[in-house]
Amino acid sequence: MSNNEYTPGPGHYVAPLEETPLAAVDAVNVDEKPSNLWRDAWQDLRGRISFWISSVLILLIVIVAIFPQLFSSVDPTKCDLQFSNQGPSEGHILGYTKLGCDVYSRIIHGTGTSVSVGLIVTVLVFGLGVIFGAIAGFYGGWVDSVLSRVGDIFFSIPYILAAIVVMSQFKAEDRNVWVISLAIGLFAWPSTARVLRAEIIRVKQADYITSAKSIGLSNFKILMRHVLPNSIAPVIVITTLSLAGAIVAEATLSYLGVGLPSTIMSWGNDIGAAQDNLRNSPMTLIYPSIALSITVLAFIMLGEAVRDALDPKARARR
Amino acid sequence: MLGFLARRLGINALLVVLATSLAYVVASGVMDPGARYRLLSPPLSPAAIAGKLAEIGADPREPVLSRLVVWARGIIFEGNLGRGLTGQNITQEIFGRAGTSLRLLVIGSLLAAIVGIGLGVWGAVRQYRLSDQVVGVLSFVVFATPTFVIAILLMIAATALNSVLGSQFLEFTGEGGEAGQTGLALVGDRIGHLVLPTLVLVLIGAASYSRVQRSAMLDVLSAEYIRTARAKGLRRGQAIWRHGVRVAIIPMSTFLAYSLGTLIAGSAAIEIVFSWNGVGRYLVSSIGQGDINAIAGGTAFISVVLLVAASLSDVLFGLLDPRVRGTR
Numbered sequence: 001m002s003n004n005e006y007t008p009g010p011g012h013y014v015a016p017l018e019e020t021p022l023a024a025v026d027a028v029n030v031d032e033k034p035s036n037l038w039r040d041a042w043q044d045l046r047g048r049i050s051f052w053i054s055s056v057l058i059l060l061i062v063i064v065a066i067f068p069q070l071f072s073s074v075d076p077t078k079c080d081l082q083f084s085n086q087g088p089s090e091g092h093i094l095g096y097t098k099l100g101c102d103v104y105s106r107i108i109h110g111t112g113t114s115v116s117v118g119l120i121v122t123v124l125v126f127g128l129g130v131i132f133g134a135i136a137g138f139y140g141g142w143v144d145s146v147l148s149r150v151g152d153i154f155f156s157i158p159y160i161l162a163a164i165v166v167m168s169q170f171k172a173e174d175r176n177v178w179v180i181s182l183a184i185g186l187f188a189w190p191s192t193a194r195v196l197r198a199e200i201i202r203v204k205q206a207d208y209i210t211s212a213k214s215i216g217l218s219n220f221k222i223l224m225r226h227v228l229p230n231s232i233a234p235v236i237v238i239t240t241l242s243l244a245g246a247i248v249a250e251a252t253l254s255y256l257g258v259g260l261p262s263t264i265m266s267w268g269n270d271i272g273a274a275q276d277n278l279r280n281s282p283m284t285l286i287y288p289s290i291a292l293s294i295t296v297l298a299f300i301m302l303g304e305a306v307r308d309a310l311d312p313k314a315r316a317r318r
Numbered sequence: 319m320l321g322f323l324a325r326r327l328g329i330n331a332l333l334v335v336l337a338t339s340l341a342y343v344v345a346s347g348v349m350d351p352g353a354r355y356r357l358l359s360p361p362l363s364p365a366a367i368a369g370k371l372a373e374i375g376a377d378p379r380e381p382v383l384s385r386l387v388v389w390a391r392g393i394i395f396e397g398n399l400g401r402g403l404t405g406q407n408i409t410q411e412i413f414g415r416a417g418t419s420l421r422l423l424v425i426g427s428l429l430a431a432i433v434g435i436g437l438g439v440w441g442a443v444r445q446y447r448l449s450d451q452v453v454g455v456l457s458f459v460v461f462a463t464p465t466f467v468i469a470i471l472l473m474i475a476a477t478a479l480n481s482v483l484g485s486q487f488l489e490f491t492g493e494g495g496e497a498g499q500t501g502l503a504l505v506g507d508r509i510g511h512l513v514l515p516t517l518v519l520v521l522i523g524a525a526s527y528s529r530v531q532r533s534a535m536l537d538v539l540s541a542e543y544i545r546t547a548r549a550k551g552l553r554r555g556q557a558i559w560r561h562g563v564r565v566a567i568i569p570m571s572t573f574l575a576y577s578l579g580t581l582i583a584g585s586a587a588i589e590i591v592f593s594w595n596g597v598g599r600y601l602v603s604s605i606g607q608g609d610i611n612a613i614a615g616g617t618a619f620i621s622v623v624l625l626v627a628a629s630l631s632d633v634l635f636g637l638l639d640p641r642v643r644g645t646r
Contacts, residue, residue: 149333152333153336159583161620164602165344165348165349165605168606168608169349248462251467252464252465252587255464255466256587256590258605258606271467275470286471289464289467292463292464293462293467295462296461296463297459297462300458300461300462
């Protein structure tokens with residue numbers, strides 16, 4: 001509309017800068033911190049209910065894992081056969097196992113095992129995955145071909161089966177949290193490496209990498225300063241998922257009898273022990289399964305929330 | 319296109335060879351097949367044990383690689399996977415069980431793919447509505463539960479259902495019962511026993527497929543060509559079906575092949591829980607016994623299944639995505 005009213009002439013008036021609203025729009029607030037992917041993601045995360053629910057749950061689970069005594073005063077190793085398979089009673093809200101141990105107390109004391117297996121495997125998978133994925137993706141060429149094929153071979157053997165082979169080599173008394181974590185972690189890293197490799201290949205073509213090269217930065221510096229920080233986001237997501245997967249894998253191995261020995265309390269052992277007793281008291285199997293599912297679910301929820309927060313496209317869709 | 323497929327087939331075949339050799343070498347390196355003889359009383363001499371093991375090609379005095387070469391020769395020239403610890407013919411053991419495993423795996427993974435893709439597309443179209451949220455939460459719950467727990471829970475549910483109905487409505491132990499030995503009765507009996515194990519496999523498969531398909535579909539739905547399709551007069555359903563699903567299904571074709579490994583591991587757990595005499599259960603029990611030839615043979619079977627699946631997904635990928643045919 002205003003275009004039609006515009007008439008060129010000598011008295012052409014330009015508003016002084018202070019009067020136009022544009023000044024406020026154009027003004028650069030020098031004090032404000034520059035926004036980046038991580039700040040945006042945090043802004044987005046803060047508004048998500050699923051992020052808060054899962055974080056609180058994980059915090060609770062970690063506290064239970066570190067201080068089980070706070071949550072259960074019953075000694076989980078003090079079992080009395082006269083209570084075998086008895087239902088809930090006062091002080092024993094979830095009843096007893098076949099051997100007369102307190103189900104609730106065993107679940108509480110088994111938390112630490114699952115959480116530590118999850119954490120150790122995650123550190124292993126993250127470390128191996130980032131090293132292999134970064135080298136393969138960044139250096140490319142024959143290094144990439146060799147590393148990717150190595151990953152493919154590990155990938156084509158289901159890692160539960162590989163872990164069974166490794167675990168069956170140890171006598172029951174030699175198996176502990178470290179051994180089982182190593183067995184799982186050594187075969188679970190290829191998916192992390194694959195994700196990082198694909199992301200690095202994408203990032204490598206960006207203009208800021210070319211300009212970093214042109215000002216003479218060394219390859220290693222470019223990798224550490226520019227490529228890795230810009231391609232790590234999907235790896236963080238898959239890492240939370242691999243934590244969940246490791247907890248499930250530990251339970252599966254213990255259930256198959258090649259996991260932790262029965263002297264170490266773990267949900268997988270409890271589920272495996274309860275299976276022989278399924279017809280008499282199915283609940284002794286279901287309770288530890290619920291504990292396992294809630295823990296795994298918390299980590300998956302966190303991973304999903306972080307994934308959505310880190311993906312600008314998903315953020316725009318909301 | 320043909321060149322692309324030949325190349326992929328070559329790479330996949332190489333992977334089978336490498337994975338099987340790796341399984342053989344690792345198993346030979348860490349396992350002690352002679353353990354069963356050492357427990358005998360009176361004890362056998364080490365030479366006698368080694369001689370016994372040499373009969374099945376697991377002589378500990380031979381270097382691992384030369385044993386591997388002998389074993390591989392047997393496969394290539396005689397199609398023979400060697401002998402197990404108790405002298406059983408592993409080729410027969412595995413092929414006898416292959417039908418059982420494949421019946422579960424093929425039906426289960428196909429149904430899982432159909433259900434997963436369907437749910438994923440449906441969830442993406444109805445993003446953030448109640449039905450989408452419910453499907454999402456349910457698939458996370460399935461994710462978060464180990465396969466064997468799902469299998470056991472379904473067994474408990476089936477037992478409860480049977481006792482309510484007062485009949486063996488759902489059969490779940492073993493792969494066949496007395497109900498039928500011939501003809502239609504046999505088929506019906508087999509299908510009856512397939513229901514629960516297949517359901518477990520479909521659940522774990524569909525849970526992950528639906529999430530991947532949903533996010534691929536969401537990416538596509540916000541693309542401009544969908545808007546163009548609507549603008550040129552297609553109905554919403556037509557635009558989603560012709561331009562959305564067909565594009566969003568491309569990344570799924572590779573994901574399906576890669577996730578089959580998880581399903582195979584899952585079906586091993588299912589075979590154990592439901593007492594199916596399949597390859598997965600055989601593999602797990604031979605690992606327990608330290609039977610090197612059986613482990614490598616079982617791994618070879620799994621790798622071949624993965625190879626076939628990966629090649630099929632390459633074909634699918636090439637058919638769906640014209641860009642693939644030209645490059646690489």
